[in-house]
Amino acid sequence: MKWKIGAVLFSICLGFWIQSSADEANTNKEGTDGSDCFVASYYFPNYHYGDPRNEKVKGKGWSEWELVKAAKPRFEGHHQPNIPAWGYTDEADPKQMAQKIDAAADHGI
16 A cells, blocks of 8 residues: 555656746747747758769769759649749859848748
8 A cells, every 4th residue: 555655646746847947948938939949950951953962873964953844733732843932052062052041041040
């Protein structure tokens, strides 16, 4: 019987500790609005020409943009291919990458 009471008390204490930890993690930090949402960005930097690994497998001048250009609609309403707003850029060009970095920074990423 004592172990049951101990288990219940332990569970209650654990629940309070978890809740207080969650509350502390969600407190309003400087520069945030206190919401439970955050923004993360994953960037795949392979949209450039002249990568020897790609050229070995796919041929000279190939880049990931070829996959984007060749995309076909798979169902009704599926708009493909999507043409990038800034065009088919070469990510090896520092000016084009600076444009993307600036756009992300301007939008809080």
